[in-house]
Amino acid sequence: MNLILLDPAELDATGHAWLRDPRRLRHLREVHRATPGDELTLGIVDGAMGRGRLLHLDEAGARFAIERLDQPPPAALPVHLVLALPRPRMLARSLEHVTALGVKQITLLHTRRVEKSYWQSPELGAAKVREHLILGLEQARDTRLPQVTLEKHFKPFVEDRLPALLTGRRGLLAHPGMPAPCPRGIDDDSVLLIGPEGGLIPYEVERLLGAGCEGIHLGERILRVETAVTALLARLF
Template structure:
């Protein structure tokens, strides 16, 4: 945890008292004391610092902070994801990882090779995404929480929902082991607006029908090599390469 995050409702007159895992982290990991300064941020808000006013070192831990916010919220990521729902334990990892790396919106969708039991997991049925997203933000010293949108059926997503957001993106990339293009080839020469939508399938891959539907909507099937990666590894590898390509395009302008 590289930053302490809190919702605006928790703060009164620039002060906040913590008594949960954040207080425990300050006491046991940071080993801070009264007068010390810690990084502090408002969820979906600005960043700054907080001074420790009071602290209880024994369980139940308690820390009182004086908050000062002087930086704007981190900028929105130009990358959004379409993600075939992975198994719940992997979904938790992916949410944390992409939150740390930076994404705007995550569309969780059904795919032919997604087990229907995954949709019954508590993290999905209860939409308990926030703790895992915040874990990534705490690592990255960021405050902007990615949006998660759940689509339980494939065809309504790709045929009805997606056409309404198509114009938001300059490049549509479909991660597929048999994709005929590299990521670089999948980018349009002029990305306007400068946003990318990346679709990543289940561990068994997209079926032919799903690939056909993505192609009909203008996606370019791309590959980053012959090796088939686990979803959480693929997300990191693809996000990193896309971020580099966006940076290179920005420098060229």
């Protein structure tokens, strides 16, 4: 936790912040080894970052005096990530990784090789998704929560939503066997589409290319989704 990220509801009218959840309290005690008087980096969800002084810490809660909030969060990546819904454990890691890298728009998409049971996972609950996004923000010292959209049907997404997403953006379909290597260091506003662990079926590839996406690849190696996502974002941006 490189940033103590505060919900606006945790602030009071006196300029103090109260933390009472066990995860952050445990981190303050065991990792930061914080004691009253320490100055730590704070941020407000979807707001600014700054510094605060720890006034009190025990098993029940921590209280900070906010000294300044004058630093904007880091710039977001210019990309909308469309990711075929991974299996639940991989979803949790992927959300944390892409959030830490600066992705602010995420669409989770159903494709043929996505197990239907994945859509029933508790990991897709709003509270669990937010938890993983918060962990990514804390890691990267960022405050802006990504927006996560669920698309449970492939064809309506391609026909009805994808054209609007691609307006003014570069569409990049990352899939093994595509003709072009992944570009490096682009600054185009982009939509990056990544298939599931078992890959996209030919029909899905055809529809995405037909919608205006460029096919790109990362070489001959077949990577796990969480590895491929990180590698693609790092190489592209």
